[in-house]
Structures are given as C-alpha cells and as structure tokens.
Amino acid sequence: MMNxxxxxxxxxxxxxxxxxxxxxxxxxxxxxxxxxxRDVSKVEDIVKGNEDRAIAxxxxxxxxxxxxxxxxxxxxxFGRIDALVNNAGYGYLAAIEEGEDDAVRDMFETNVFGxxxxxxxxxxxxxxxxxxxxxxxxxxxxxxxFAATGYYHGTKYAVEGISESLAVEVKPLGIDVxxxxxxxxxxxxxxxSIKASATEIADYASTxxxxxxxxxxxxxxQAGDPVRAAHAIIEAATADExxxxxxxxxxxxxLARKKLDSLKRDFDAWEKTTLGAxxxxxxS
Numbered sequence: 483m484m485n486x487x488x489x490x491x492x493x494x495x496x497x498x499x500x501x502x503x504x505x506x507x508x509x510x511x512x513x514x515x516x517x518x519x520r521d522v523s524k525v526e527d528i529v530k531g532n533e534d535r536a537i538a539x540x541x542x543x544x545x546x547x548x549x550x551x552x553x554x555x556x557x558x559x560f561g562r563i564d565a566l567v568n569n570a571g572y573g574y575l576a577a578i579e580e581g582e583d584d585a586v587r588d589m590f591e592t593n594v595f596g597x598x599x600x601x602x603x604x605x606x607x608x609x610x611x612x613x614x615x616x617x618x619x620x621x622x623x624x625x626x627x628f629a630a631t632g633y634y635h636g637t638k639y640a641v642e643g644i645s646e647s648l649a650v651e652v653k654p655l656g657i658d659v660x661x662x663x664x665x666x667x668x669x670x671x672x673x674x675s676i677k678a679s680a681t682e683i684a685d686y687a688s689t690x691x692x693x694x695x696x697x698x699x700x701x702x703x704q705a706g707d708p709v710r711a712a713h714a715i716i717e718a719a720t721a722d723e724x725x726x727x728x729x730x731x732x733x734x735x736x737l738a739r740k741k742l743d744s745l746k747r748d749f750d751a752w753e754k755t756t757l758g759a760x761x762x763x764x765x766s
Contacts (some may be wrong), residue, residue, distance in 0.1 A: 615660060
C-alpha cells in the first residue's frame, strides 16, 4: 500500500494529457510532486506557486543519466517516492507491413524500455520504504487491437505482461502495481503527439488507411475527460487494495468486455482440440 500521509508522486510525461492533469490533481490535494517532461519549460507553470512541495525536472525516459538524476534529486528533496507514474509514451499509425524499423524501435524504447528503466530506478527506494505503488499508464489498446496501431498495441501488451509479473514480485514487499487502461480521451495522443509512417500501401486503404482517417477525425472530440481520469487514478491508487487494472471511460469498458467474450468463444469452441494436445494420461 502507498503512504497516504503527504505522499510524493513522481510523474513522467507531464507536458500534456494525463501526466499534466495528474500532477495538478496531486498538488491540489496538498501533496508533493516531481513533475517531469523532456522540455521542462512546458511544466514549470504547474509548479509555480507550489515550489515548497513540487519540483520540475527535465526527463527523457530514453536517457539513463536523466532517469538517475531525477530519482536522486527526488530523494534529496523529499526523501521518498510513494507513487511512480509511468505516463510518458506516444502512438504510431501504420499497418504492420508499413511500419518503419527506426520509428517502431524508437516507440518501444520510450513506451516499454523507458518505463522499465524508470521502474528499476525507483524500486530500490520503495523496497527500502516497504511501501509504494507503480502506476503504469497502458491503454485499452493493451487489451484489444485495431488496424493501423499494431505496433503501439505491441508496446502496451508488453507493458501489461511486465506489469502483471511485477505485481506478483513486489506485492510481498509492500508495493502495489496499477495498470491504467484509458479508452479515447481528449489528450494529444491522437493529435500532435501521434506519429505515422510515411509509407502507405493502397491494399490497406480500407483497414489501416481508414483507421488513420478516423483517428485524425476524432481528435479533440473524444468522450474521455483527462481531469476526471486523473481523479479516478488517484482514487484507485490510494485504495486499501488497489486493482491491478483500472479501465477509464465507457468505450474502454465496452471494448474490454467484447474482448473477454471473443476469448471465451474461441476457448470454448476449440476446447476438445485444446485438451487433445496433452499426452493421453494427462487428459483423464
């Protein structure tokens, strides 16, 4: 369980969206926050007026020296870290065949390996405290997949798998893990933050191509409210028993239930074949 007595929140990717709103919500509660972004000038306004309990620090999660510096400065200033929010990340639009190697690997470096490196840097602090929570911002795209965002789904499915194992490993040490799975929200994800392959193959126009158009058209009109999402995350993180997964928004809930139904259909329809793969003596 995380300490709820004036906790210290370390949040990545605070220049826009969930990170920004979460940092503001933490400070509104009178708590302490380490507010980070690749361009620190974009988050200094959050800290302004709260300098006694908040610091803004530059952080690119692909840079090991910056990760180490942020953790050390947080310990020096506040002496502890109660909640790590791995929020930094972005999307990439491309059919699988259209994906450009450098762009895909760069997204994995941020969305997966950056998250892992941040977590590994903070865990020694939480283990020493015997308390804390690691909040990994995944996506409904970590549970179900669509055309044009296959590589992004790959990063989020990786975050889901890593987080599940982490939760088992750290629970006995007093540390919780929370996976946040938002549906469509009015953040920059589908707008300025998203990247796309320059390659577009005509054969995918009706699948990946159509999804590219829909994503652009929906930007700014999504049902999800990042401010309400921030308060929901805090509610789950500070619960006596935080959930492993927190879906955010009606669309996320509907899509998750649809995925569960799809899995069950396949499992049930192919049960006989599935069981037949064992040695006969194991089937009885």
